[in-house]
Amino acid sequence: MNRLMVEREPMAEQHRTKLAVQSAGTGPTCCPAGLDQPMSRAAATDLARLFKAIAVPARLQILALIRSSDTGELCACDFTDSLGLSQPTISHHLKVLTDSGLLVRRQHGTWAHFSIDSRRLAELAAVVSPARDSAEVLG
Amino acid sequence: MNRLMVEREPMAEQHRTKLAVQSAGTGPTCCPAGLDQPMSRAAATDLARLFKAIAVPARLQILALIRSSDTGELCACDFTDSLGLSQPTISHHLKVLTDSGLLVRRQHGTWAHFSIDSRRLAELAAVVSPARDSAEVLG
DNA sequence: TGACTTGATCGACATGTATCGATATATGCT
DNA sequence: AGCATATATCGATACATGTCGATCAAGTCA
Numbered sequence: 001m002n003r004l005m006v007e008r009e010p011m012a013e014q015h016r017t018k019l020a021v022q023s024a025g026t027g028p029t030c031c032p033a034g035l036d037q038p039m040s041r042a043a044a045t046d047l048a049r050l051f052k053a054i055a056v057p058a059r060l061q062i063l064a065l066i067r068s069s070d071t072g073e074l075c076a077c078d079f080t081d082s083l084g085l086s087q088p089t090i091s092h093h094l095k096v097l098t099d100s101g102l103l104v105r106r107q108h109g110t111w112a113h114f115s116i117d118s119r120r121l122a123e124l125a126a127v128v129s130p131a132r133d134s135a136e137v138l139g
Numbered sequence: 140m141n142r143l144m145v146e147r148e149p150m151a152e153q154h155r156t157k158l159a160v161q162s163a164g165t166g167p168t169c170c171p172a173g174l175d176q177p178m179s180r181a182a183a184t185d186l187a188r189l190f191k192a193i194a195v196p197a198r199l200q201i202l203a204l205i206r207s208s209d210t211g212e213l214c215a216c217d218f219t220d221s222l223g224l225s226q227p228t229i230s231h232h233l234k235v236l237t238d239s240g241l242l243v244r245r246q247h248g249t250w251a252h253f254s255i256d257s258r259r260l261a262e263l264a265a266v267v268s269p270a271r272d273s274a275e276v277l278g
Numbered sequence: 279t280g281a282c283t284t285g286a287t288c289g290a291c292a293t294g295t296a297t298c299g300a301t302a303t304a305t306g307c308t
Numbered sequence: 309a310g311c312a313t314a315t316a317t318c319g320a321t322a323c324a325t326g327t328c329g330a331t332c333a334a335g336t337c338a
Contacts, residue, residue, distance in 0.1 A: 038221075039203040044196035051199075056266070056326075057183035057191035064178040076285065083180075089327055091286055110284045110335045118269050128193070129264040130257050195296075212296045228297055230316055248321065249314045280338090287332075294325085294331070308310085 034127050042086035050124060059093050060084055063102070066116050073115040074105070154167050189263060192239035195223055198232050202241070205255050212245070212254040 033039065034049045039047070056061060061083055066074050079090045094114055097103040101120045106113045151160050171186045172178065178186070193199060200222055218229045234254055236242040239257045245252040 035203045035206045044199040048196045052195035055194040057187045060183040064174045067174045125264050125268040
């Protein structure tokens with residue numbers, strides 16, 4: 001008699017794209033998959049953690065200071081002076097960046113020197129770099 | 140008599156690199172400067188806001204879903220189903236991504252379609268891409 | 279040894295935000 | 309008109325984290 005129960009959604013059903021997020025077999029932590037394929041929640045969480053590491057003003061300034069330095073390596077004390085932040089705060093940021101693999105820490109007596117791991121940074125760039133297909137970017 | 144006041148720091152003085160953050164005249168919001176020069180706090184804050192936009196698992200999944208789709212454009216309802224998040228949460232993430240310029244919103248009747256602004260995404264990639272000098276990355 | 283410096287850790291606090299349910303608004307279908 | 313659907317907005321809540329002062333551990337120099 002009434003077909004209400006089976007024909008409830010006139011618009012929705014034929015439109016939905018039915019995307020699955022099940023694929024994306026990202027490895028442990030090596031070479032995060034790009035955006036060109038669906039991403040599992042776990043892979044997205046790992047990748048987000050990496051992006052969060054640089055998504056903080058002070059930490060971006062730290063990376064910029066290291067890269068713009070002559071030797072590509074700076075002492076922790078340099079940041080404390082330059083960024084106007086307390087020493088514990090700088091120490092915290094340096095730890096986050098080091099734990100994420102973006103910075104490499106070299107101990108030299110009392111001093112700690114930090115340099116950028118370009119490979120790790122390039123991994124980030126690869127994720128957000130334009131897809132292979134569309135090369136007309138920045139045209 | 141006592142020279143304590145002038146010779147207080149034996150180690151520090153000759154080591155400090157004396158870096159200034161005053162430079163970095165980044166424009167309003169166009170083309171964020173890379174990491175190859177010191178970054179002002181204001182420029183770093185703007186850039187951090189952009190990175191924060193993609194530093195969330197759900198939002199990375201959204202970008203990945205859009206990019207892996209056939210048309211490069213998805214309806215908001217697609218995400219609600221795929222990511223297992225509530226509709227208000229998805230709407231929130233889409234708003235953040237759109238406000239940051241990473242997504243472009245196209246209204247079509249009741250539906251809202253979202254696509255990626257590749258230029259904006261390329262800006263992010265440019266910031267974290269390796270410096271011009273060191274090309275031996277990924278060797 | 280003792281005074282000083284560097285850097286890490288701890289605890290506390292304030293702020294930001296991801297998430298949800300409830301609701302509002304607009305559009306499409308009957 | 310009346311109902312269903314698609315999105316956005318609002319308010320509340322829980323959790324993460326940036327920041328600081330205080331403290332601790334370790335290295336350096338006189």
